[in-house]
Amino acid sequence: MMAKLIGKRITRNEDPRLLTGQALFVDDVELPGMLHAAFLRSEYAHAKLKGIDLSAALERPGVVAAFTAEDMGDDWAPGPPLVIPPPTIEDVEFYTRTQVPLVKDKVRHAGEPLAIVIADSRYIAEDALDDIVVDLEPLDVVTNIERALEPDSPLVHDDLESNLAAHLVQEKGDYAAIRESADKVIKRRIVIERGIAGAMENRGIVASWDNKQQQLTVWDTTQSPIPIRNGLASMFGLSEHQVRVIAPFVGGGFGPKIMMFYPEEVLLTWSTLKMGKPIKWIEDRRENFYATTQERGQIHDVELALTNDGRILGMRDDFLHDTGAYDPYGLTIPLNTQCHALGPYDIPNFSSDLKVVFTNKTLTTPVRGAGRPQGVFVIERMLDIAAKELGIDRAEIRKRNYLPRDVFPYDNLIIDQAFSSFVIDSGDYLPAMEKALKLIDYEKFTQEEQPKLREEGRRVGIGVVSFIETTGVGPYEGARVTIESSGKVNTATGVGTQGQGHFTTFAQIVAEQLGVDVRDVHLVTGDTAQFHWGTGTFASRGAVVAANAVNAAASIVRGKVLKLASELLDTPEEELELEDGVVRVADIPTQFISLGDLAQRSNPLRGAVEPGTEPGLEATAYFGPKYGATAFGTHAMIVEVDPETMMVEIKRYIVVEDCGTVLNPLIVEGQLHGGVALGIGNSFYEKLVFDDNGQLLNASFADYLIPTAAEIPTIEIAHQVTPSPLNPLGSKGVGEAGAIPVPALFAQAVENALGVDGLEILESPLSPQRLFELFHGEEKDA
Amino acid sequence: MKPAPFEYIAPTTVEEALGHLAEYGYDAKILAGGQSLIPMMNFRLAQPSVLVDLNKLAELSFIRSEKDGELRIGAMTRHFQVERDDLVAEHAPLIHEAMPKIATPQIRSRGTFGGSIAHADPAAELTTICVALDGRFRCQSARGERWVPAQDFFLGMFTSVLEPDEMLVEIAIPPMAPRTGWALEEAARRAHDFALVGVGAVVTLDAKDCCERARLVFFSVGDGPVEAVKATEMLIGKEVSPDLIRAAAEAVTDELDPSADIHASVQYRLHLARVLARRALEKAFARAAAPGTQAA
């Protein structure tokens, strides 16, 4: 089948609704008699809860109810873990400690909820928060992950011996032995700080119990409506069919909205069941800084063993990973870090000792990139340093170490986030690098322009890094495709949608199969009443797992269409074609039947449907890949640093992306633009600053800096296509790709721009202040 | 992030507004563009029980010049109006140059000149520029009115000489002397952010190309606009040279006492102050010497 629509730059089906304010977001849900909730959150990061007095709050006019953990009785329970640690790794130590709906005995991070107030309006609910009297006894706080492992550190969980949440060692080959015989061993410490996801829409929930219908409906900004439904049903003793979870349009997910169960999801549901009234809670921006999960904090001790000509013999990467106060998400993030530290390179010997650490901070779960940017930062920085020390060009050392194109599928022999062996399905790294070098004119810049600029006193630098992105992991997604009697096609799938363009890419696939207009394919996503099998939108998997399920379902429907049309037109199936919403006899344009007519014929009001057949032109299909599809690419940038003010300007930004089959370049490029922007934030702007008491010092967008359009350069994108052999469409994910290599690239380019012997950037994010310290040698403020 | 309960009043004349201020005193807050006040109310850092909204007072929105060339700007004139006004560009090019550096276009479409001054944010451009340009502010209350020189207006962080019943109604900027040059330099994290450090320079050359007058006023380095007086004295009566400018810029640190925050340490702020002072003086003197400024 010649692709007519797949791969086309088609504008998005969902945009007219989104751009004219017609799309439904959770906060748009208004129900008769709806009440509003606000949460009282702890100001301390670590404290013993000795008592809460709600009486004054309850007396305030307009307040309907208020509850503490005690009020929940037997319904109070720590949340179930979301991802259980890997059984496939030997000797893994893991201590499961999960978040609680409301604090009962001890606060473990600032912002942890202590009580819920439900009132006629959010205003009144917030007024009432000030009426609540809380008796908290502050405890010593630990925020630093190294400090947390010291024997005398305060304990986040008193029943554990230490703040160690998990310990795991992954090994491949024999690093210790190869280290002895290496020409060169480079050793560095790398520190990566924590940030937020910063979706434009914060979290929000509306929960409503209809007693007459015995039906619970929950609108939730989740990336995972189906697991939320299943979990709520089991938590509250309801049948799954009594629970409908709707994730409508969601204003950005970026990972934290896959977390479950957030305390608010439990509390809103519990309260509506108890009170029989619909209740809304919309997280505000300040709450988001405490109550929504975060990511990235890690400290790495890395060694790279090489030959004199720059071939990697082995790598050791021992690191600490900050999980915050709880660890419901298992080891997903640090397993990603380990896999991506191997990158697109042939690293025969590898050893990585990982310790996951509890701290008195908001918990961490994947944020777009999910451990990958840290791994990429580690290997790319080490290669930069190796290149310098061995006198090899930065691009050249990468080329010498790429896995060659003929080794795939390539088994990296360590366990990945899906707990299976980390196998790379396909790849072709060298051309992506060559293309990026050409686009940014690497030779000319380094040989001619840079020396000239340097003579004028200007500090302009170039960077180039490679990366891989594991995407599209299982277990599976499903879809149902139905041709309606109007000839339009309805497609339902379980993954939620947060702006990725599913309404368009999935429509393209269906339209390709059925020969209809892309605009005539209607998509329903994220409503458990419409489709209730699946897991969710995460790990850059929509275009791989869900798209292939859509493709499979559409292709079965195509088979049904052809079979029925063949009977009605009395023509063999091979001689029929689907185009413009009709089935046509190939050589006789006047002989055709429309899809709408076929749909009606397949679902007659009189007559008999033959035994063994089904009515309608409809099919449901599932797709589960054997393992993830690994995308890759090279990014390059030119930056200028003002050596006096230490302000940085990105002058050029190049992306060469290979995400297999490109379903819609417009959408892929949109994903890359957003990803790079987030990456730039991670590189130079976004850092959560905690004081020694675990207080967040920048819990607002005035002080937590997210780059805006003015800080993001024009991003020049080139595509390369190496299809994945693991799925019929050949697609790989691209949702996180943009963000992943940026911190490594930015550090390299800025280091190159400064061009000072011995000045190495071994941390992320940077800031003008930090560059000032590094460049002008300021001593740290006491 | 919802404000505490408050009463809302939207007077239609200045007189009426002043009456409300006289009545409610400390309990009332004036609402201008709301760009600073509303976030503070949403964070519950400000909890006024009465809001007196000036947005219906069209009489406070104007830009005009007096016969003597003095520029007058009404307190409720929006940032974007000032930004695009030819009279401002001509008579007070320093203000014109500063406008795009204030916040974002969205905020500039609501925020007001008077609100910026009355708010007395030590990181604001306009407060500093008004000091550097020897501006004056007309303050009115039911008790009467007074003109306060910008020099004397700011008392500290978010505080000014305005009494609770008083309203800022008009800003006056005198015409610039011939052979006067100006510059605004700032270092901000993002395009729209308040500056980590900023400085406005206004210099005048005499007929012999010596420096006759120089003002160097900083923002974001103290409780309000901070003038480096001694550093600029080094320039007066001297023939301007790169070395002299450099020396003056180096000297500014003696007069500044910035504090540290999560974005910049004291050392970094002082370093920026020197760099920006030098750049501002270089630019201002170059402009003063340019032929176009002779005639003004």
Ligand SMILES: Cc1cc2nc3c(=O)[nH]c(=O)nc-3n(C[C@H](O)[C@H](O)[C@H](O)COP(=O)(O)OP(=O)(O)OC[C@H]3O[C@@H](n4cnc5c(N)ncnc54)[C@H](O)[C@@H]3O)c2cc1C
């Ligand atoms: C994200 C962001 C970035 C910003 N960046 C900058 C920047 O870079 N530089 C900068 O200078 N500013 C910046 N601002 C502030 C902006 O310029 C505000 O508009 C300005 O400070 C206040 O003006 P307003 O009209 O909005 O005043 P409001 O917020 O309405 O009022 C501010 C205060 O002044 C009082 N007030 C207002 N008008 C009068 C009056 N006529 N008489 C007496 N009291 C009065 C109010 O009672 C209140 O206390 C920024 C604001 C935001 C939100």
